Amino acid sequence: MLRALEIRDMLIIERLDLAFQPGLNVLTGETGAGKSILLDSLGFVLGWRGRAELVRSGAAQGEVTAVFELAEGHAAHAVLDEAGLPGGSELILRRVNTRDGRKTGWVNDRRVSGEVLRRLSETLVELHGQHDDRGLLDPRGHRALLDAYAGVEAESAAVRTAWTGMARARKALRTAEEALEAVRAEEDFLRHAVAELDKLAPQPGEEAELDARRRAMQGAEKIRSDIAQASAALGYEGAEGAMAGALRWLEGAADKAEGRLDAPLAALSRAMAELDEAAQGVADCLDALDFDPLELEETEERLFALRGLARKHQVLADDLPGLAAELSERLEALDAGEARLDALQVELRAAEADYDAAAEALGAARRAAAERLDAAVAAELAPLKMERAVFRTVFDEAPAGPEGRDAVSFTVATNPGAPSGPLNKIASGGELSRFLLALKVCLSQERDAGVTMIFDEIDRGVGGATADAVGRRLKALAEEGQVLVVTHSPQVAALGAHHWRVAKRVEGEQTRSDVVALAETEREGEIARMLAGDTVTDEARAAARALLAAV
Known part of the structure; x- marks a missing residue:
């Protein structure tokens, strides 16, 4: 879980100290206020590739520190052990970007490469948004997501074991054939x-x-x-x-x-x-x-x-x-070579049969789970005003490997009779956001414990009852963990357990971005602003109170 984020001299942020909490954390503010800069800064300290120029104008260097709380058994511990880094219940990531573009990272005061930061980030944070190519929109990860949902650890282990046995049998046969061929040449x-x-x-x-x-x-x-x-x-x-x-x-x-x-x-x-x-x-x-x-x-x-x-x-x-x-x-060996080859070919055929059986069993379990997932996503889409949309898990034949022979991709059709295709190719911005949220809700029980989920304007393009449904699903996701949401939706903001307002100000000729934690009494005004715009009316305040009371 992300506990703290400290930003120094990054873009238009001069100094910022944020203390996040478990549950649903919402960040609101006008367009251009700097909400995306927070995500850019977090991505920077996590080693993600982003903007080239991050240092605030006039500063010698920018620096971001992120503090995570790690439960016992958290996946980050394995990454730390493999990298030879000190562990514990607290993980401190720090990264500096100098004016000339040099980037230096530390983990618990040990200097590390950007690659180590990225590997840690995979165990710490999930980012979901309309342009997220690291998460649900990446077809390369769909099979792993389905496997986690299906709970096919035993079937997957059997396939990997059979694959190893088949590879070993093939190698033994190839080695024997090469040896026999070499001996035949000098008979x-x-x-x-x-x-x-x-x-x-x-x-x-x-x-x-x-x-x-x-x-x-x-x-x-x-x-x-x-x-x-x-x-x-x-x-x-x-x-x-x-x-x-x-x-x-x-x-x-x-x-x-x-x-x-x-x-x-x-x-x-x-x-x-x-x-x-x-x-x-x-x-x-x-x-x-x-x-x-x-x-x-x-x-x-x-x-x-x-x-x-x-x-x-x-x-x-x-x-x-x-x-x-x-x-x-x-x-x-030459005289006995043919008999040996026959025996090895028999062993290989047996190993291939074992692999075929294990891969078939894994594929059957995946297809059964895919039917359940498709039905679960359909049930989630209805409250999100997408009851006519169709989500399908599609299987294609893939080259045999240690993970089986199934290529898995998530596809959608936004209207009955319309062709289905990849999520990010078929759905519009608002539709895509709701698809991703529905899918994430269905997969949430299988996600790694202790991962902070971040949704970047995933509610864009929706409002009213649909926005309320989006917010309630985000809140449900946050019940057993931590969710950070960058939102323009007052319905979503009202459901947050913790609320931050991002605002931009101009001092002299310098633009600065600040983030303020809102008390309960201050949230009404921010939600009213989101409802009414620059001029907050009494009606907007009444509507904001109603939203907060309905949580």
């Missing part, structure tokens, strides 16, 4: 590569193992001949045989050497033992170095095959097993 390569890799069957770490074995065999080949010669030199044909012969000769002569050969014999025996150990070690080495030349050839062939295949696929040899698995999976 020959895959089959050849998989066969080649399967034939070689590379193992993790195999390259290093083969390289080590190859190096060992190549090294053995180089040194084995030298070791074999050494083995022969140590054997019976070499050192071992010579030492054995020397030992026999000395043993045969030892008995006659009177002990002189005992030490040499002992030393020779020890040497024979060491020689035997050395010969055995050399023989063991030869055994270890023994290899089959065919094995070396086979090892080299496999090592070269691994490395060649790795170069071919531009990977490391150790990555060949992983590559083989990957290519095999792609080949399996």
Whole structure:
């Protein structure tokens, strides 16, 4: 609810402080007194796009502050949270317009963009008038208005869920088709590569193992001949045989050497033992170095095959097993692709059927609600002296989407047999005002709580009993909230719970606009002026008292 509006140096307003109340607030005054400036100023602080030049002549800048009261759960809290702004039960909007055209806005003393102000305004204020393209006259919002009236939250949620499922199924099918097409393009390569890799069957770490074995065999080949010669030199044909012969000769002569050969014999025996150990070690080495030349050839062939295949696929040899698995999976995907596509197509058809059923249920609920709304608006039009007019909610086929397949628009025919069309194309100014009011009365129970409704001269072109009917419907709208009405109708003004008079004055060469809250005793004079014009007669005052007494 709008609690206060403070305006500084905007157009012909120098300083203005207004404190609005719940219920029906009416603003009256002569044409050109500045009533529209109040709405321009409020629209400015709410971030709406309006006049380019707003700063009062001679002032450096203009400023507007609006204070709103927010109930718990008000939609504005979600906007504040999303924007990272402080909340609370009071919301203060302030916006400044400098002489050079720069505009700066604040929300609860935090600087914000005009877009944040506009998003907040959508939760705070509804403006309705003959040229209102933000509210009931905008066909883009008619479906949402009908949905709110119909109470189809469950049906709408089912459609959104089905739409999401259908989109997910379409994406899965498209992804599978693209993957299958990509695999088909390389089918020959895959089959050849998989066969080649399967034939070689590379193992993790195999390259290093083969390289080590190859190096060992190549090294053995180089040194084995030298070791074999050494083995022969140590054997019976070499050192071992010579030492054995020397030992026999000395043993045969030892008995006659009177002990002189005992030490040499002992030393020779020890040497024979060491020689035997050395010969055995050399023989063991030869055994270890023994290899089959065919094995070396086979090892080299496999090592070269691994490395060649790795170069071919531009990977490391150790990555060949992983590559083989990957290519095999792609080949399996190709082989199983058609079956997978068939399954995904079945899933998509099921998702489309779910969406069709949910959209059909939502459309049926909307059409049933549209019949109720059409009847309700017709009932409201009769007291407004438009009983011959016809209001219809029209449905057209719209592209399928998360909100269903219904395009909804409100149309009117002002006379029986006349063609129907959009509200703002068919109805005259006064008729349009009454259509909008009737529609708003029917939709009022579904509007967001805490929204201030503003009607800008919506009673233009009507008078008498019709104006009284307009006023009483505005008063009914205000019973559970706040309504601001800019009006020239005394019947409407008399029904207001709070009354402000907008007046223009000239000081020197400067024009100023003031807004004064009227006490009950002052309202009679203002309503009499509205009835009689510049010269207020006793008859006009009597008529004003009668209007006020009939509230």
